[in-house]
Structures are given as structure tokens and as C-alpha cells.
Amino acid sequence: xxxxxxxxxxxxxxxxxxxxxxxxxxxxxxxxxxxxxxxxxxxxxxxxxxxxxxxxxxxxxxxxxxxxxxxxxxxxxxxxxxxxxxxxxxxxxxxxxxxxxxxxxxxxxxxx
Amino acid sequence: xxxxxxxxxxxxxxxxxxxxxxxxxxxxxxxxxxxxxxxxxxxxxxxxxxxxxxxxxxxxxxxxxxxxxxxxxxxxxxxxxxxxxxxxxxxxxxxxxxxxxxxxxxxxxxx
Numbered sequence: 191x192x193x194x195x196x197x198x199x200x201x202x203x204x205x206x207x208x209x210x211x212x213x214x215x216x217x218x219x220x221x222x223x224x225x226x227x228x229x230x231x232x233x234x235x236x237x238x239x240x241x242x243x244x245x246x247x248x249x250x251x252x253x254x255x256x257x258x259x260x261x262x263x264x265x266x267x268x269x270x271x272x273x274x275x276x277x278x279x280x281x282x283x284x285x286x287x288x289x290x291x292x293x294x295x296x297x298x299x300x301x302x
Numbered sequence: 303x304x305x306x307x308x309x310x311x312x313x314x315x316x317x318x319x320x321x322x323x324x325x326x327x328x329x330x331x332x333x334x335x336x337x338x339x340x341x342x343x344x345x346x347x348x349x350x351x352x353x354x355x356x357x358x359x360x361x362x363x364x365x366x367x368x369x370x371x372x373x374x375x376x377x378x379x380x381x382x383x384x385x386x387x388x389x390x391x392x393x394x395x396x397x398x399x400x401x402x403x404x405x406x407x408x409x410x411x412x413x
Contacts, residue, residue: 194345221399231387233346233403246400280345288334288353288393291401293345 193217196281196294203271204302210267211297213281221245222264223291224256225280233280239264240286271301304329304394308404315380315411323375323388323407331395335373337366338389340406346389349375380411 196213203209215222223246224236238246239258253269264281278298282291305328315321327335334353338346350359352368359366363384365376375388387408391401 230405231340231408232405233389233391235400235402238399240399282345288351290336290338290348290351291346292348296343296345 194281194283194292194294196279196297198297199295200298200300202300202302205271205273207271208267208269209271209299210265211279211281211299213264213266213294215262215281215283215292217283217292219283219292220261220286221284222258222261223282223284224264224266225282225293227278227280227296229277237264237266268299271299273301275299276301304392304397304400304402306390306392306402306404308388308390308407310407311405312408313410315377315409317381317411317413318379320376320378320380322377323409325373325375325390325404326371327373327390327392329392329394329396329402332370333393333395333398335368336391336393336401337373337375338391340387340389349388377409380409382411382413385409385411 194215221240223238227233237256242258255267258264278296281294284291307326309324337349340346350366355370387406389406391403
């Protein structure tokens, strides 16, 4: 039973399109995250939600919009995709406090 | 701003050849330092959390240690299945709930 699952695993799309990535966790965690991992494997936080409330919003283009319908789900919608958006996007969750994060398997987004 | 630097970038070992990975950090009040393992095509998998200088944690062939400026991940008698990218991350007082990651060390263990 997957703890943090995100769909799709692969996403190939053309520049200018709009796409969404979905994430669900069944760990009962209050906090969820979106991370971006570039080609050099550098992992950078984009957003964090706690109990459906946005608590971390890094310097990310406003074409990226997260949405948390409930504390078990955190989706990422991306408008007007650009070549530079190509990366692997990871969803993660954790308990409140200084605790480890549990990551999904990633979504490899390729913009052509 | 919190910063994490990992070295070396890549490490190639023979099976059984012990070594260490380094994670140097700058943070305003360390709340926790994390080690993760990432296999190709997968998400990072949690290994250890260290909270204060002097703390050590062990799991099978891995041992993590922490000082006020850096952490080491010691790998004793590694096996090919230990090959992966090892990521270090910190959380500091100034950025509660936000983990800052290093670039990782890619370890290859040859049989």
C-alpha cells in the first residue's frame, strides 16, 4: 500500500500547455510538500501545506499553483508550460515538527 | 539563508572498501539534520535524523554523526546494493518546516 502516491509518473507536453500533477498520502500526516529536482539532482522546495493551509511558498513563478482539497491531497497545476519547467517533481508528506519527509516516486515532466 | 554542501560529488568504491560522505552546513539554529538515500527513478528514502552535536545513529552498514558544522555518513564494508545518491538536508530555526537539501553524493560500489 503506497504511502505517498503521485500521478502521472511521466508527463510529456508541449510548450504553452497547462498540466496538473496529483498527490495523495495515506500516512495521516498534516504537512505536504512539492519539491522540484533539476537535472543536476538538486532538490528544492516549492510549496508546503499544513492542514490545507499554505505555509511555505518559495520563489516560484505564479504559473505554478498548488491546491489542497484536504490534508491527504496536494495537487500542482502548471499553466503555460515552458522548456525550463522540465524536471522531476516530488510530492512529500511529514508529521508536524522536525520530522523526516516521505516522498512519492516523482513525476518526470518533459516540456518540448 | 540555510546552506548545505556535500562532498564528494561522486564516490566510487570497491565492495568492502569503507569510506565517508561529508555534509557541511550553515544554519541559524539547527533544528534537525536528515540523511536520505535516493535510487535512480525513485523518490528520496529517509535514513536518519540527527538533532544535536555529538549525536550518532546507525543502521546496518551506515553510521551518521553530527558536529556543529558538519555531518558524516560512514559506510562500512559497502556492498553493491548500497550504490545510490545520498542526500543531506537541514532544518533551521529561521525556516521552520523547510528542509534545505545539498546536491548529494552519488556512491557507486563495484563488486
